Amino acid sequence: MEKTSDATLESPSRGNDRRILIILSVFICFVAVVILVVAAIMLSLIISRIDNDNDDDAKVSELDAAVQDINECMTNVHNCDVNAFCNNTEGSYNCTCISGYTGNGTSCTDINECTAIAHNCHVNAFCNNTEGSHNCTCSPGYTGNGTSCRDINECTAIAHNCDVNAFCNNTDGSHNCTCSSGYTGNGTSCTDINECTTNVHNCDANAFCNNTDGSHNCTCSSGYTGNGTSCRDINECMTNVHNCDVNAFCNDTDGSYNCTCISGFTGNGTSCTDINECTTIAHNCDVNAFCNNTDGSYNCTCSPGYTGNGTSCRDINECTTIAHNNCDVNAFCNNTDGSYNCTCSSGYTGNGTSCTDINECTTIAHNCDVNAFCNNTDGSYNCTCSSGYTGNGTSCRDINECTTIAHNCDVNAFCNNTDGSYNCTCSSGYTGNGTSCTDINECTTNVHNCDVNAFCNNTDGSHNCTCSSGYTGNGTSCRGKLSSQMHFRAGLYHHTDCSIFKAWKLWLIFV
Secondary structure, eight states, rough: HHHHHHHHHHHHHHHHHHHHHHHHHHHHHHHHHHHHHHHHHHHHHHHHHHHHHHHHHHHHHHHHHHHHOOOOHTOOOOOTTTEEEEEEEEEEEEEETTTTEESSSSSSSOOOOTTOOOOOOOOOOEEEEETTTEEEEEEEEEEESSSSEEOOTTTTTTOOOTTTTEEEEOOOOOOOEETTTTEEEESSEEOOOOTTTTTTOOOOTEEEEETTTTTTEEOOOTEEESSSSEEEEEHHHHHHHOOOTEEEEEEEEEEEEEEEEOEEESSSSEEEEEETTTEEEEOOOOTTTTEETTTTTTEEEEEEEESSSSSEEEEOOOOTTOOOOOOTTTTTEEEEEEEEEEEEOOOOEEEESSEEEEEEOTTTTOOTTTTTTEEEEEEHHHEEEEEEEEEESSSSEEEOTTTOOOOOOOOTEEEEETTTEEEEOTTEEEEEEESEEOOOOTTTTOOOOTTTEEEEEEEEEEEEEETTTEEESSSSSSEEEEOOOOEEEEEHHHHHHHHEEEEEEEEEEEE
C-alpha cells in the first residue's frame, strides 16, 4: 500500500518535465529558422551590391575611354616662354621659368646674378652677367677660377721689383719691399748703413767697430777677450786657478771671482751637494708620471696607459698610434677615454669595421650632367662629358666641331654643327659624302650653260666657256664674225616660152 502511494505522487512531476523539453525544442527550432532567413537576406544584398559596383566600374571605364587629356606641352600648343619648362597637368598645363630666369613662365627675363648678389664669385673676383647665368674672373693680383681666388705671391713668383738687399713681403693682392737689416731705402733701392759712424752697432765698449757691406763686426781691444760684442777681462775662471766645486759656476769679477752652485745642487759654491727634487716636490712631473732623481737633476716617465715627455702625459690614442684593432681602411677611428670606435668614411657604408663603397652612379646620387658619363671610384665618383661635349662633367655643353676645326669635312664641303656631333655637305660643283668631295665635270655631264658655238672648260668646282674660232661673245652667248666686203652676184634666167623663173644663181665672193 505504501509503494502504490509513492508512484501516484511521482507521475505529475514527470509530465511537467516532458512539456518543458518540448517547448524548449520548439523555441530552438524557431531561432534557427530566423537566423537562416536573416543570412539569406544579407547574402542577397551583398550579391546585388557587387553587381552594382561592376556596372559602375564599366561605366567609368567607358567615360575614361571617351575623355583623354590633351598634352599641350607635347603638341606645342602652349604659350610658355622659350626660357621656360612646360608642365602638362590634367586638362591644362603650367609654365615655369628655367634656372637663371625669372617671370610667370609665359614671359621670362634673365636674372642678373651680379646685381642681385645671387652669384658665387669670390670676394676678390669680378662678376660678369651672361644670358641665363654668369661668370667670374679673379681680380688683378689674384688667380683662380673666379669662384675661388687666391693671392698671387709675387715674392715667390719673382714678379716683384724689390732691391737685391731687400725683403719682399707678399700682401693680399700685392706686395711691398723692406730693406734688409744693415741697409736703408724704400725697398726698391737700398744702400748700406755704416753702423760704426751712426753708433747703431752692438760692439762692446772695450771693442773696435769695423763696418762691412750690410753689417759690421767687432774686435775686442787689447787686454780683453771675447767675440767683440762681449769682451771680458782675462780672469781666474778661464785660467782654471779657482777653487769652485765641479758642480758650481765660476764668476769672474774685476780682479777676482766667485762660485755659485749650478741648478740642481746646493752649497756655498766651493762645496755643492745634489738636491732630490722628487722628495722635495720641486719637480714638474705630470700627475700621471713617475719622478726619478738623477745627479743634479731628475727625469719624468709617464705612467702605463699614458704617453708624453713626463711633464705632460696624455691618454694613448689607439687611433693615431695604429694600435687600434679592426677599423676598416675606409673608416674613421674615434678615440675615447680608454677605447675607440669606428665610423665608415663618406662614400662608404657599413659598421665601421667593414666598409663597402657606395656606387653613386647606380644609386643616382651623383650630379653628373645628362650628357656625361658617371664613373664610380673607390669612395666617390667622377663625371666625364660624352663625346661631342665639353665641360667638367657636372656641366657639359656641345662642342662646335665646325668652329674648333675638330671635324673631318672635306676642304670643298660645308660643316654643319649638330647637338653633340656635326655633318658635312659637299660645296656646289662637288659631289661626295662630305668627308670626301670630288669635282663635278659640268662639261662631260652636260650641266653647263655654254653656247653651242663655244668650248666648255672644266675647272675645280666650276667651269668656264670660250667662243669657238670664228665666233665672238662671253661663251654663254656667241655670234659669227662677217668679212669686210661681201659681194653678191646673181643671174636670172628666163625661159621665153614660160611665164615663171627658171632658176637663181648666187655667187658669194669673199675678199
